[in-house]
Amino acid sequence: MRLLIMSDTHVPARAKDLPPLLWDEVAAADVVIHAGDWVTARLVDELAERSARLVGVYGNNDGPEVRERLPEVARVTLDGLRIAVVHETGGKAGREIRADQDYPDTDLLIFGHSHIPWDTTSPAGLRLLNPGSPTDRRRQPACTYLTAVIADGQLTDVRLHELPPPVRADQLRPRGRTASLAAHPSQIVPVDPRRRS
Numbered sequence: 001m002r003l004l005i006m007s008d009t010h011v012p013a014r015a016k017d018l019p020p021l022l023w024d025e026v027a028a029a030d031v032v033i034h035a036g037d038w039v040t041a042r043l044v045d046e047l048a049e050r051s052a053r054l055v056g057v058y059g060n061n062d063g064p065e066v067r068e069r070l071p072e073v074a075r076v077t078l079d080g081l082r083i084a085v086v087h088e089t090g091g092k093a094g095r096e097i098r099a100d101q102d103y104p105d106t107d108l109l110i111f112g113h114s115h116i117p118w119d120t121t122s123p124a125g126l127r128l129l130n131p132g133s134p135t136d137r138r139r140q141p142a143c144t145y146l147t148a149v150i151a152d153g154q155l156t157d158v159r160l161h162e163l164p165p166p167v168r169a170d171q172l173r174p175r176g177r178t179a180s181l182a183a184h185p186s187q188i189v190p191v192d193p194r195r196r197s
Contacts, residue, residue: 001079005146007035007112008133011043015135019163022134026050035112036087041065059087080153082106088113096122117144117160
């Protein structure tokens with residue numbers, strides 16, 4: 001069972017849409033998991049329509065329309081693996097201890113909010129994953145998402161994929177006579193999404 005894990009898409013605040021490569025991943029996944037901060041319900045509808053199965057929660061930037069459709073915490077068991085999805089887990093200090101206390105009957109906790117990829121295991125053996133953001137890298141080197149495989153109740157092949165930051169409309173407009181898109185090659189040369197970080 002192939003998982004696609006994303007969070008903090010912030011559509012259309014940070015990008016007009018998900019990157020095309022991510023839509024390809026949606027089509028290839030058996031289950032799409034979104035850990036909140038959609039911003040508008042349009043993306044909820046699109047992902048629900050284009051996903052084989054969608055599991056999602058609302059985040060702190062999601063308004064009433066998204067909150068009416070999605071829970072704060074989603075729990076699902078996939079091929080024997082017990083998964084909880086939530087947007088926020090608090091600060092990084094003590095996160096694993098809090099997760100053990102808050103999610104005792106869980107094998108995998110997926111969260112978002114920070115836009116910082118995260119992959120650790122708690123003292124009790126709970127795996128914690130944050131996919132980062134595919135549209136807003138903040139201080140990270142690249143926009144990111146995760147893929148993973150569940151086989152016989154085990155999570156395997158967890159991979160962090162990098163995306164180029166989205167090009168915003170203001171980046172395409174020339175600034176003065178000398179400005180051009182060629183002056184900013186990092187904005188137009190894609191990062192190989194198969195490269196493992």
